[in-house]
Amino acid sequence: MKKLLFLLTLTTTFFCFAQDNTDVYVVAIAPAYEGLQLLNLQKVSNNDGYNNQPSFPSNETILFAGNNEGQSDIAEYNLNSKTKKWFNKKTEGGEYSPQKFPTSNDVAAVRLDNDGLQRLYKYDSQTGKSTELIKDLQIAYFAFYNYEKILATVLDSDKMNLVLIDLQSKKTDTLFYNAGRSLQKVPKTNSMSYSLVNEEGNLDLYLLDMNSYENFFVTQLPIGIQDYVWINDTQILVGSGNKLYMYDTLGESEWTRVASLEDYGLKNITRMAISPNGKKLAIVTESK
Template sequence: MFLNKANSKTNSENRFQIEDGFFYLTIFMDSIYMLMKKLLFTVLLILPTHLFSQQNTEVFLFDLNTKNGNFTLSNFKNISNNKGYDNQPSFVDDNTILYAGTRNDQTDIVKYNIKYDSILYMNHSEGSEYSPLKIPGQDAVSAIRLDKDGKQALRKYSLSNGESELIIEDIIIGYHVWFDEQILVSSVLEENYLSLYATHLNEMKNHKFQQNIGRSLHKIPNTNRVSFISKISEPWEITSLNPKNGDTKSIVTTIGEAEDMCWMNNGTILMGVDDTLYTYTPDKDADWIKVSNLKAYGITKITRVTISPDGNKLAIVGELIEKTELDPNEKLEPKIENVAWISGQWKGEAFGGQTEENWSAPSGGSMMAAFKLISDGKISFYEIEIIREVENSLILQLKHFDSELKGWESKDDTVDFPLKEITRNKVVFEGMTFEKIGNNEMNVYVDMHNDDGSVKTVKFNYKK
């Protein structure tokens, strides 16, 4: 057994909190507390879960581009879109996400198919399930089950029929991660804190390594180690563990008391704090680097981040900012990430014909689009467009081509639209404005200059 002893607290008021909506209770202790501690802890565990309120969280999905040192998000989608508690996503594969979702005043395991944008509730138990994870080498999922009588245990659920069976019963697991097919690393409920354990399932033996840790447990890519948050002292530390021999190594301190993180395939840590994402690459970065702000998407209070096996999808848990809190006229920074919502395949009608405008996701500090107008079944003209970062601002540039791809402008000439401003729902260039109507609809307003010097603004309505 490997054990590091944390300093215990003997305050007159002791707060015991298991996050993510399990339960929250404040116990005022008096002089007989030390005699009654175990009894009170048992009573706490059997209290019905409906007595404790849960957050109104959502699971969001982004496309993620990290090529050539970029960190660019696009194609934002609220995949849970459900009132109540939806949290703890994990990827089964590049096309499937599991998460704990609210249904009928309890949480069940939800399986989301990215390709078909569909959800399936996997189980129909009397209790609530949390933290679903694919079990390595099995067609099954592990999840924390919290029964109505307060009993809490880690169970295995079949992916084919949802039936479950007990995995471990002699410790109370709050959070877990699979190191391999036979070793499970977990945060275990003990006294008024979480402790770090590794369970060797082939022997059914539990090894305790440390007291006072956080909820965030992750397998570190391309290593024989897992990471955990050590809360023994302040500031908290992201620490690695070899669960076979108990060896631990400090990696980096957390950002304040944040503990929601994951590992990217290249060994970089991604951490969410409030509405901002940060990265840190061990043995390379001197400090955390801010890579994205999600306020433009209306997301705040990030509580989970996880990345698909291929590294191209990012799932985030957070809360939606109330619309009354968002100022639609708030000016945003002139950065390509703040116009990423323009990306996608858009279709509409204009000039008596059909229009198509397909914008790429941001990469390399720019976005690219192809436009065409079809009239009477024939191509009228094409456009190639780009939005790129230049001199701490953005510029939109385009070139026209006829149906045979012969350019209207001379070889080196472009039609340029310098940026004026970006707000939450508009990107305003000089002579062209993009207006966000919804996640799948936008208007584009273009100033058309007539021979007599007058200007007419033409509206293009697009839908994905």
């Protein structure tokens, strides 16, 4: 496996929903002698424009923010039938970062309205109608811990703060300032992960124990990288160009190359998501 040298710099705004031409792919993953084996690559976005921010409500279904006639809506794609449907009724704005509620089929997503209002909404699985979840909180990104608690990054001028939200009581607690955009629940643990901008302007990755609320430093993300995904409780993936790199918390303290998408003609990997069983990886890349 090859060690990783990153020569990129952070030049993009963390919380900007940039409308680049991007596509969402799903690939099966399996351990290999020198990293990961990628099998059965499948493109799940079939329209031009911004298709991004995937999540897996189940092993056979994927949600993502998809371009729907120039507006970002919640797309739901079935990997078995290879069919897509729009989850939400059209609103005045665009929907981003769709994620299934842990204990229902409803979906939460960030809505950015045309007037700049940005809030977190719940979308009913039966009707597609939406209701605001948290009043007066300008949420940029979020991740569920359970049906009661979410971790979110909240806009604060040109930066973001890390905020713990109780959906039942509607109470909020600002934990840290100057956070990164990627938030994850670590599989099969009581922890969530987040990133903070360090003194050099790069991103440090941390774990937050959701029982004790103690936090632990994990590693620095490679320079220029904002997005990562835990494929299990100890291994983290990031993408750079058309390559995938892994950090193993039980191994050496370095990022190593484990797979390449070069043969598929894909490039500029950004966001990723892992299926509940850990066997499928969603990848966002620049459109061909």
